[in-house]
Amino acid sequence: QVQLVESGGGLVQAGGSLRLSCAASGRTFSSYAMGWFRQAPGKEREFVAAIRWRGGSTYFADSVKGRFTISRDNAKNTVYLQMNSLKSEDTAVYYCAASTSDSYYIRSAGTYNYWGQGTQVTVSS
16 A cells, blocks of 8 residues: 655645645555646646656646656655645645556546545746
8 A cells, every 4th residue: 555645735826836745655656657736726736747756757738837846755755746836726625645656647637546645836926
């Protein structure tokens, strides 16, 4: 079993920054991919960013490219999402997810089989 715990959400003004953390426990993540998704009220869950644990390749949604970065700390089994230049449209619940497969479809929610409980990010304009 795998447990994912997100932290770092909160209220921030437009143009500000937040860093989300996702701490994983229960199994080694040396071969997993980790992703961040978000869901705004009345909208479907959407891909934000992902990182392959092996090799560290990163992937971003077009809407956050250049503003968000994703990184990992292997020793701490933790993944981070640094969010800069935040906009009101970034307001959502952000979910951390882990995949046990080395799938090509890293941007697809179906690739991930473990999910965190989510953390709220609210950007005020």
